[in-house]
Amino acid sequence: MLDVRSCATLSEAAGILSGDRQALLIAGGTLVMRDVNEGRLTEGTLLRVTDPAFRQVNAGGARVEIGAGVTMAAVLANRDLAYLHAAARAIGGPAIRTMATIGGNLFAETPYGDFTVALLALGAEVVVQAGYGSGRAVPLEDFLAGRERGGAGQAQGLVTAVQFTRPQNPSDFLFRKISRVKPKGISVLSIAAHLPASGGRLVQPRVAYGAMAPVPMRARGVERVLDGKPLDQAAIQAAKQAALEGTRPATDAIASDWYRREILPVHLGRLLAGEPR
Template sequence: MLDVRTCASLSEAAGILSGDRQAMLIGGGTLVMRDVNEGRLTEGTLVRVTDPAYRQMSVSGARVELGAGVTMAMVLASRELAYLHAPARGIGGPAIRTMATIGGNLFAATPYGDFTVALLALDAQVVLQAGYGSGRAMPLEDFLAGRERGGQGLVTAVQFSRPQNPSELFFRKIARVKPKGISVLSIAAHLPSSSGRVAQARVAYGAMAPLPMRARGVERVLEGKALDQPAIQAAKQAALEGCRPATDAIASEWYRREILPVHLGRLLAGEPR
């Protein structure tokens, strides 16, 4: 039997989740309610959070913080988050975007989770609260690595440094059905430049491994280089390093491997989709 608990504070919700391993947070419901409706989730406690802090956005300073309950529609409504509009727009259609949350996207199974790919390219941190204690920040990459084990606490927010030049954040989602199909793969790249050369490159993929992943081989070859054709060609050659794509109903492993270098090259060159 399913029980629903409504919590007025993040600490109350965190306390329930830490004390009951069968308890599950329900944000926008795009993931959890599908499991409920299709009969895969029939027992446990569903936890709802009404704390306004869960949906707060701090977007104007050097450090951006987005509450885990912030929806994709809220991101799209913010002019100051224009650099995240492309990944937010890649999440379903308008109705889904009014419900789908940033926190929920962190738990989306491959080939979903495109917004998380963009956060990974921004070197984001996840803010976690366990029980009634204070929150702590963890690198998103570490959070994803331990996601399936659970027990990390309630995700309350994500944080990242605001891009100094929004045009240096690139995102591309490849899908067979446009504009809201499921990803064949997605790519995000944050490529700040200094004196015309890439500095602190961050590149991430979706649907090219069991979890969103950093493309460290691509980062390595782009670091310190001008973003010219030789650098782009080197990035394409390193594109598949560390990749473990799956074959599913959307695409085969072979197809994902074939098209990734092509779309990475187009993204880095600024070519239209």
Template sequence: MPIEIRTASTASEAAGLLAGDRQARLLSGGTLVMRDLNEGRLTDGLLVRLADPAYRQIALSGSRVEFGAGVTMATILKRRELACLHGAARAIGGPAVRNMATVGGNLFAETPYGDFTVALLALDAQVMVLQGFGAPRAVALEEFLAGRGRAPSGLVTAVQVTLPQNAADFRFRKVSRVRPKGIAVLSIAALLPTSGGRVTGARIAYGAMAPTPIRAKAVERALDGKALDAAAITAARAVAAEGTRPATDAVASEWYRREVLPVHLARLLSGQE
């Protein structure tokens, strides 16, 4: 059967269409789906478009932000209050891609893509998932990523994050062979809140170091309760690769990713460009 495109006016309608056909796919920004279509991996089936304006809106309440899953990287870059996420949004392709690539779509990008999701993971994001009718349920992004692809997860309607009180507490770094828009060798995001000169509640996330973005929990443990000084950074470097499962691909080898990870982690932690 040829490709069929249906437009849903509400999230519930879209969720119902997706639930009724396990092969159906949501067509949001199209940077993933259209690539599969153009390269012949997708030749038939149902594509669902969601026309609900809320799907492409950003709602702010104090430091809490809800991104409609259809919000694009270009939209994020236009908002000054989201400046701490601009580095991660700017890491997504060039201007043409950023005009189309969405927050929700980035959650499903296969490694070594998905740089914006790495930033969201460091910020302890919640994914709002709608299954059929009713209200969306909140799923921790870490849990969402762990279960991605195992079973139909429903329609992602939004992503919620709490912005850091101090923008300097959040750092993002993408390493690529081609700048500024090359595919990631790896990416790192770090939330490093401090109290009394010591790190409290560090959250570190990696991209391209496992099949999905992951937390660097050994690094978090090495930093918590410590001043962010040379000794703490050395301790973080020593456990940087713990729990990682990088792949070898056209961008970099598994060996290379493991070798350069501690170097770039140290640079990010020390505030180097």
């Protein structure tokens, strides 16, 4: 039998999640309810969190914190988060965006997870609370590596929020999702890039991919060839050549691994050059 329980505080939910292996958080429920409706989830306790901190956004200062229960629609309604609007708009259709949370997106199996790709390129940290203690900030990349080791969908405690440094220049942040069906299509792949520059040269650029590995990944080869260079034709060509380093795309109902490898350098080049799809 399935129970639903409401928790008034984040700490109550985190405590129950760590003590009861059959307890599962339900955030927007766009994935959890699919499992319930299709009979894959029939036992345990679904935990709802009503703590307002779960849906809080602090986006005005240099350090941004977004509660894990914040929906894609709420991101789109927040002008301080305009650089994340393309990523939020890439998630499903309007009905899904009204429910889907950024916390749930961190756990969504590839090729889902488009918003997480954007957070990875922003160098985000995930605040994880295990038990009744206080939360600890974990680099998103480590969190995703843990998720890959533990198997998709395996909870690693309650994620209460994500944090990152706001891009100084919002136009330095780029996001693109490639799908066969527009709008609302599932990702063939997605790319996010944060490209801060000083004196005409890129400084510690961060590039991330979705659907090019079992979990969203950093494009380290691309970052390496771009760092310290002006974003000119030569740098873009070098980035395209390094684009596939470390990728391990899957073949699924959306695209083959071959197709994903073929189109990634093309779309990366277009994104970096500011060209339309």
